[in-house]
Amino acid sequence: MIIAIRIRGRVGVRKQIADTLALLRLRRKMHAVLLPDNKSIKGMLRVTRDWLTWGTISDDNLEALLKKRGRKPGNKKLSADEVKLAIEEIKHGKKISALGIKPVFRLTPPSGGFKNSIKQHWPKGELGDRGEKINELLKRMI
Template sequence: MSKLLAVIRIRGTSGLHPDVKTNLSLLKLHKPHHMVIVENTQSIQGMLKKASNWITWGEISAEAISLVLKKRCYLIGNERLTDEYVRKYTKYTSIDDLAKAIANNEIKLKEIPNLKPVFRLHPPSGGYKKSIKKHYKNGGELGYRGEAINSLIKRMV
C-alpha cells in the first residue's frame, strides 16, 4: 500500500524553468496555494524532486483529507461536496467515511464523478513561519516535510 502525498504549490511563476513548468502543469498545480493528492510512486517522486523549489509535500492523514473534502472540495459547476452527494454517487455514507477510504486506497479521488482534482487553499493563517526560498530541512517551507504537511493544511483550510 503506497501512502498518499499532499502536494502544495508555494511559489509563483517568476523564474520558472520550462521543464519545471511542465511538471507543475502535469501535477495540476497552476497557481500558488493549490493542492493535489497523489499516490507515492517512483515517477511522482521524480516530478516532485524536480519541482521541489516551488512546492512542498508530505504524507497526508485521513483527518486532513476529511477537512479538505469538507471545506475546500468542489464539484464541476462550483458546487460543494456534500454528504448527500457522497451517498448518492459512492458506496460511502459520509465525507468522513470517504476520507478514510481514500486514505486506505480503497477509492481514488478520480473515481468520484464531477470532482475537481485541485483544492484551492487559502494562504496559511499567521503566514509562512519561515522563508519560502529555502527547503524545509534548511529552515524554510519548500520540499519534503513528511507528516508536518498536515499542520500546514489545517492552517490553509
C-alpha cells in the first residue's frame, strides 16, 4: 500500500498535472491518500513528482493514521473496532472508500518543519519517492 502526500500548493500547476492530482484526489496541500501499488498509479505519481511525495506505509503508521485522521461522512471519527476492521480489509485489498471512510486524510505540516527544500527531490529535498522513509515524515504530520 502506497501513501501519497501533497507537499506543494495549487499556484502555477500545469493543467495536465492538476488533472492527474485531481484523479489521485490530492487537491490541497498536506492532504494524503492511500493508493494500491500498481503500474498505472506509479505512472501517475511519476508525472506529479514535483508536487508530492510518496512511499510504502507501515502497519503502525496505517493504524495511527486511521485512528487520528480517519473520518466517516459527517466528519465523524472512527471507533477502535472500525479501525481494526478497516486495517484488515485494506490489507486484503479492499478500497478505503468502500469501507465508508473518506479517502482523503487531512494532515498537519510536519512538527519541526521540513528538513530539506520542498522544491527538490528526495534525498536532497522533500519531493518524490521516499520508499520506507515516508513513515518518518508521516509520524510528524499525523
